Amino acid sequence: MRITFLGVRGSTPSPSEANRRYGGNTSSVVLERPGADPIILDLGTGMRAWGLSQPLDGSFRGTALVTHLHWDHIQGLPFFAPVDRPGAQLDVFAPEQDEGTLPEAIGNFMRPPFFPVHYSQLRGDIRLHAIWDNDFEVGGAKVKVRPVPHCGPTVGYRVDWEGSSVAYISDHQAPLGLDSVAASVLELCDGVDLVIHDAQFTPAEFVQKAHWGHCTMEYAALVAHEAGARRLCLFHHDPAHSDEDLDRLHAEVRDTARRWGLDEVIGAREGLQLQL
Numbered sequence: 001m002r003i004t005f006l007g008v009r010g011s012t013p014s015p016s017e018a019n020r021r022y023g024g025n026t027s028s029v030v031l032e033r034p035g036a037d038p039i040i041l042d043l044g045t046g047m048r049a050w051g052l053s054q055p056l057d058g059s060f061r062g063t064a065l066v067t068h069l070h071w072d073h074i075q076g077l078p079f080f081a082p083v084d085r086p087g088a089q090l091d092v093f094a095p096e097q098d099e100g101t102l103p104e105a106i107g108n109f110m111r112p113p114f115f116p117v118h119y120s121q122l123r124g125d126i127r128l129h130a131i132w133d134n135d136f137e138v139g140g141a142k143v144k145v146r147p148v149p150h151c152g153p154t155v156g157y158r159v160d161w162e163g164s165s166v167a168y169i170s171d172h173q174a175p176l177g178l179d180s181v182a183a184s185v186l187e188l189c190d191g192v193d194l195v196i197h198d199a200q201f202t203p204a205e206f207v208q209k210a211h212w213g214h215c216t217m218e219y220a221a222l223v224a225h226e227a228g229a230r231r232l233c234l235f236h237h238d239p240a241h242s243d244e245d246l247d248r249l250h251a252e253v254r255d256t257a258r259r260w261g262l263d264e265v266i267g268a269r270e271g272l273q274l275q276l
């Protein structure tokens, strides 16, 4: 499968001269397989431009696997042109909410006065599916969903297809000691070919923001190491981290990861494509 990073930033869109190379769009990744409809991991602002390369005649079919409903993971949906065409169809899987249903939650986000129309008024069909701890199939790919520690209902995904596998853990609250990994996360990442993981903070930032729902870059390497994964992709970059910051910080993580036996540590950037 081909993996394309459409948006790699956490929290909020943050384009600037200082982060041109990694990019400022928020979390969205697309998995493409020959003969199958695309699987989109999160609906951040990065998906908007990619949408313009997709069928705009109503023939679009796709599946979105959404980790949680924070803005940075859904804000691209209102601007995703392929689904605003009669006949188009997007299946969106996202976690059950603590209060109200998933359609109510999405409907509260995408409606006037925040957006000109309610999501159900787009000309295509957005079909919502609440999930939490499920295994299901999408176009021949096996999808595993498990809860991930964060702020509010949040899940991670693992996608297996024809012997290749990827785990997507976009937002992950590490324990304060940064020394253990939740069993649900290890299950998702177990022996996977590629882990795409939250890499928001430096150790010093984590001390300041320990309860903000994220982790350090080195913790992402710990997750991959503990799960026996081979490659790690550092993702969900902090809006304050410039290209130069990320180059330097990722090099430090590579040193640690090498000692732990990981094959490769990649810094996610917009437009990066990986083949599994």
Ligand SMILES: [Zn+2]
Residues within 6 Å of the ligand: 010, 011, 027, 070, 072, 073, 170, 171, 236
């Ligand atoms: Zn996020």
Ligand SMILES: [Zn+2]
Residues within 6 Å of the ligand: 068, 070, 150, 151, 171, 213
């Ligand atoms: Zn979040």
